[in-house]
Amino acid sequence: MANARTLRELAAPELPQQPLCITFPTLAENISFKLKSGLIHLLPTFHGLSGEEPHKHIQKFDVVCSSMKLPRITEEQIKLRAFPFSLKDAAKDWLYYVPTGSITTWAQLKKKFLKKFFPASQAVSLRKEICSIKQYPGESLYDYWEKFNKLCTRCPQHQISEQLLIQYFYEGLQSSDRSIIDAASGGALANKTPREAWLLIESMAQNSQQFGFCESNPTRRINEVEKPSIQQQLSELIFFVRQLAVGNMHQAKVCGICTNVGHPTDSCPMLQENEAEQVNMAEGVPTPRRPYDPYSNTYNPGWRDHPNFSYGNKPQNAFSNLPPGFQQ
Incomplete structure (x- = not known):
C-alpha cells in the first residue's frame, strides 16, 4: 500500500489530534455537562504578560465559578472545563504545550499555572x-x-x-x-x-x-529652607516670558497709516496734519495745499507743472528722444 501512494500523498503531513493536558473527571450516567456562553463571557482573562498578577486571576476565576451551581456537577469539574477559556495569547499557547493527560485535578492545574507565570524570582x-x-x-x-x-x-x-x-x-x-x-x-x-x-x-x-484633613500651611523646622515647588517655578517662568513678549510687541508696533515702526498709529504725522486741516476749515482759514497732493479730492492745478506730464503747446513727439540713425 505504501508503494501505491503518490509522492504528494506521502509528503502530506498527518496531524493526529492531540488530547488536551487536562483529563476531565468522568460524570455520572445520564448527565451531560455543557458550559453556557454567559459563564464564558463572565470569566476573567489572563494573557501571560509581565505586568499581570496570576494570583489575582485565580481569585477572580474562583469567584465566577463559585457562583455557578449545577445539579450533580462539582465545582472542580466546572473549573477544569472553564479555565482554558480564561487564557489568551501566550497563556493559551502554554496550555497546549503541557504534556497530555498530566493534569487531573484543579489543584494540579493551579500549581502548574502559578509555577509558570509566578516564578520564584x-x-x-x-x-x-x-x-x-x-x-x-x-x-x-x-x-x-x-x-x-x-x-x-x-x-x-x-x-x-x-x-x-x-x-x-x-x-x-x-x-x-x-x-x-x-x-x-x-x-x-x-x-x-x-x-x-x-x-x-x-x-x-x-x-x-x-476623617482625613489637608494641611493648608504645614509647619517647617527652623533649619529647613523653603524651596519653591517645580510648578511654582514653571508658572513664574511662563509669566516672565509672556511679559517679555508683550514688551517686544510694544517696542516693534507698526503704524497702521504710514507703516512706519517708529511711532504708533495714533501718533502718525499724517493723522496730525489731517486734524490741523480740519481745524483750519472749521475756523474759515484756507489751508495751503501741497503741490502734487495725492489725497486731493478736487482739481489740483499743481499737477500742471509735474515733470511727468506735458500741457499746452509743447511738441508731442514720441520719437524725439531716439538716438541718431533711427528712422521714424
Whole structure:
C-alpha cells in the first residue's frame, strides 16, 4: 500500500489530534455537562504578560465559578472545563504545550499555572519590596497601608511572619505618623502584640481615610529652607516670558497709516496734519495745499507743472528722444 501512494500523498503531513493536558473527571450516567456562553463571557482573562498578577486571576476565576451551581456537577469539574477559556495569547499557547493527560485535578492545574507565570524570582523581588517599604512624603497613612497590603496580597507565599510585617511597616513610616501610632498605642507600639498592633494600625488607617484633613500651611523646622515647588517655578517662568513678549510687541508696533515702526498709529504725522486741516476749515482759514497732493479730492492745478506730464503747446513727439540713425 505504501508503494501505491503518490509522492504528494506521502509528503502530506498527518496531524493526529492531540488530547488536551487536562483529563476531565468522568460524570455520572445520564448527565451531560455543557458550559453556557454567559459563564464564558463572565470569566476573567489572563494573557501571560509581565505586568499581570496570576494570583489575582485565580481569585477572580474562583469567584465566577463559585457562583455557578449545577445539579450533580462539582465545582472542580466546572473549573477544569472553564479555565482554558480564561487564557489568551501566550497563556493559551502554554496550555497546549503541557504534556497530555498530566493534569487531573484543579489543584494540579493551579500549581502548574502559578509555577509558570509566578516564578520564584518574582516572589523574591516582591519579598524585597515588602521588607524595604517606605512611606513617601505627603503620603497619607491610609494610602501607605493600602500599598503595604497590596504587596502582601501579590505574594501570598512571602513566608514573612506577622511580627516582621508589622516591624517593616512601622520602620517605613514617616516620623509624624510614627509618633501618632505610638501615642495611640499607649506610648510605644512595641507594647502591643502583633495581632493587636495590626488591628490598631488598620483602624487608624481607616479612620484617616474617613476623617482625613489637608494641611493648608504645614509647619517647617527652623533649619529647613523653603524651596519653591517645580510648578511654582514653571508658572513664574511662563509669566516672565509672556511679559517679555508683550514688551517686544510694544517696542516693534507698526503704524497702521504710514507703516512706519517708529511711532504708533495714533501718533502718525499724517493723522496730525489731517486734524490741523480740519481745524483750519472749521475756523474759515484756507489751508495751503501741497503741490502734487495725492489725497486731493478736487482739481489740483499743481499737477500742471509735474515733470511727468506735458500741457499746452509743447511738441508731442514720441520719437524725439531716439538716438541718431533711427528712422521714424
